[in-house]
Amino acid sequence: MLESKAKPSFALPELPYEENALEPVISARTLSFHHGKHHAGYVTMLNELVEDSPYAGRPLDEVVKRAAGDPAAKMVFNNAAQALNHDFYWRSMRPRGGGTPSAALKDTIERDFGGLAEFRTAFTKAAAGVFGSGWTWLVVGKDGTLKIATTDDADTPIVRGERPLLVIDVWEHAYYLDYQNRRPDYVAAWLENLVNWDFAAKNFGSA
Numbered sequence: 001m002l003e004s005k006a007k008p009s010f011a012l013p014e015l016p017y018e019e020n021a022l023e024p025v026i027s028a029r030t031l032s033f034h035h036g037k038h039h040a041g042y043v044t045m046l047n048e049l050v051e052d053s054p055y056a057g058r059p060l061d062e063v064v065k066r067a068a069g070d071p072a073a074k075m076v077f078n079n080a081a082q083a084l085n086h087d088f089y090w091r092s093m094r095p096r097g098g099g100t101p102s103a104a105l106k107d108t109i110e111r112d113f114g115g116l117a118e119f120r121t122a123f124t125k126a127a128a129g130v131f132g133s134g135w136t137w138l139v140v141g142k143d144g145t146l147k148i149a150t151t152d153d154a155d156t157p158i159v160r161g162e163r164p165l166l167v168i169d170v171w172e173h174a175y176y177l178d179y180q181n182r183r184p185d186y187v188a189a190w191l192e193n194l195v196n197w198d199f200a201a202k203n204f205g206s207a
């Protein structure tokens, strides 16, 4: 019997670089599992959950915001937010990243954190302090100032009207093969060598 099957609502975005491009800070083995198994798993699960629901065919950020306010859609929220957060995380990194942000963003970091070194210290401390699984973000808060935000599990600042500039994944699957329990070392190496300030500047609106 012929069965017509609608195209899945969501697709796994490709990594913006090769799996080995972030070595030695993040190994190809970590990226392979993280993108090919974890991120892919959220997308597959989300497609199953939204099939024949009002969420099917809607933009991913809209699904996240709408499901956040729907207690019956907790699984949809978790998988949609994880799909969105991972896409944002891949783009928050680049090979040979690090360095300093462009002038407008750097000036604002100095205004709101006291300096780039102070920002790095506060960001690393916040990321180290996430209890269990979660994320650490640089966001533009609702008052227009830059803030560091931490979220648990799949949670994401966009549901609170904050605008993310960067994110680091601090779930153990992001770093355990390379750093075991040394999460602060992963965060420090990430800021030093991988953080994509051009992506942050673009999100800030100053690129």
Ligand code: MN
Binding pocket: 034, 038, 086, 169, 171, 173, 174
């Ligand atoms: Mn992850």
